[in-house]
Amino acid sequence: MDTPRPPATLADVAERAGVSRQTVSNAINNPDLLRPDTLARVQAAIEDLDYTPNQAARHLRTRASRLIGLRLAPAQEFTANMAMDRFVHALVEASGEAGYHVLLFSGGRVAEGEQPDPLAGYDDLLRSTAVDAFVVTDTYLGNPQTVALTQRRAPFVAFGRPWDDPGARHPWVDVDGAAGVEAATEHLRDQGHERIAWLGWPPGSRIGEDRRAGWHRAMTASGLPTAGLEAAVEDGVLAGGRAAASLLESSAPTAFVCASDTLAVGVLGALSDRGLEPGRDVGVVGFDDSQVAQVMGLTSVRQPLEEVAVHLVAALRALMTPTLVAETGVLLQPRLEVRTTSTR
């Protein structure tokens, strides 16, 4: 019990079971090739010896590590990080079910004043056969890495549409932000609101434009006015608060749909300054269903990250199984998490 005996190997099991090493290997990887009684004998030996295959040896032989690489963004990139935690969880879970583990690596230190190298880390991991494939998450940056990875013939799937690259061939999974915002807007309309404002980001963010489109679509479809009812500011509580104050001043909206929970929190602050109560007086909806939203009772659009992860893993498996062919694009629907800031 106290001797750190080296772990059993295939050969040990084979000897104990009175079969060849190959048969043990088959017992593990292709059980149906064995006669039931042989199989049972081998399994008993495995049990007795507490045998677990050595991954390194298996990897060397099969040229597969059963590891999926995920790069953690170096800094807080815009707003997407709010949900990163949940996404990582979901991915680990989904990968685990498929027999994969998730290997985290960092974007690498960014030297002062230098552009972060979007490819840092990928290359080494790939060529050193440390991972079998990647999940790329920050495609909204203009996805320089997706084209680079494609060039390198690296197997990868993206969480996020290839917005700027209509020729992209890689599998991707994304969430329909526009539909989410549309549903949020309709929800506010159903609560009796007519002057529903959009608080979004400055132009240039495809995700931001997509979300705004959802608001605009819902408003025009319902015959509601949009003129003067929108503002675009950097993601931040203060900026959101100021923009909300100014909108309240200029165009008297009775509800706000926001591109992020952060902006929505800013709106909440502006309301509080004016003695207005969220929900009863003014409806507010955020985006991402972050911890902030959950804790503050903020109605928010929630991305189905668990589902995203499952689809990503499925695509990955398809990618790595020559006989399977992966869907190239999957668009998932978010859900509106209704809380107190949008109901009277």
Next chain:
Amino acid sequence: MDTPRPPATLADVAERAGVSRQTVSNAINNPDLLRPDTLARVQAAIEDLDYTPNQAARHLRTRASRLIGLRLAPAQEFTANMAMDRFVHALVEASGEAGYHVLLFSGGRVAEGEQPDPLAGYDDLLRSTAVDAFVVTDTYLGNPQTVALTQRRAPFVAFGRPWDDPGARHPWVDVDGAAGVEAATEHLRDQGHERIAWLGWPPGSRIGEDRRAGWHRAMTASGLPTAGLEAAVEDGVLAGGRAAASLLESSAPTAFVCASDTLAVGVLGALSDRGLEPGRDVGVVGFDDSQVAQVMGLTSVRQPLEEVAVHLVAALRALMTPTLVAETGVLLQPRLEVRTTSTR
């Protein structure tokens, strides 16, 4: 450019450089063994061929994967998850600097009505040589896994003190919660508060008791009253709000120190219900410096997770380097992040 040429191997490099394979290996792992000119020639060949050592082969030979295992807790365990995101980031960063990657695995699905197996996943990863060591984070559960891992002679370090196990021999790193809360309490006292209430968790959580001790220590040291100025409730916004309301009613505190940001948000709600302004009227301090605190302007005790990660990795390296000997315990000081809810 288009041919997916197989990656170069050591032999390729050796041939190109006109040396033996062993020399190339030395060039990489023990450069000082080579004559400068040979070294340069080998390095040029490596460059030309874009060579990266095959990890699987290296792992098999050296019996080390340069992977650190981190288990993601199955569910939302109490309050600690608020900071998990930041911690994972920090660990990935610190590991990367030391040439390690982080392998994430899940606690495994917990069958309906069953106890989650605290050891699920560890065993296989270890024996299959998939990881070299583990970082264990949820020691506050009564750390069943630390003893189990110790028995199995698995190299691991813990984020969290071995509260219930004075005989524990494994390295650990923790944050001095008591000192953090003490500093928070003193900060409120310095702001002129005398009736400072403690809003904590029900007994039974060592972390909770530790934090409470910090408040109590600061109060008695300053000769301030504590009687009737505390409440213990489950972690939650609603529970925190109710407890705060009841304390305000019964003992008129002018400030609250809370065991978590969640509880502090509850206090904020209770204040708002009464038309009291956080900071000006009543001081409020939370714990963890979560996104919620940052977004709401909540003063909070911030754990130095980056530093924790660095120490954990250092301990891990010591553990795996026979010549080095690791410190068994490191206690780090948190920092008070002062925002608007505690200043007038």
Next chain:
DNA sequence: ATGAAAGCGCTAACAG
């Protein structure tokens, strides 16, 4: 300072 030989533990390919 450099090279030759051996083998880590496994599985693919082929025989029987």
Next chain:
DNA sequence: CTGTTAGCGCTTTCAT
């Protein structure tokens, strides 16, 4: 259905 042979790419002896 089972066994034999070979070798994945690397590093650790041990010679030179």
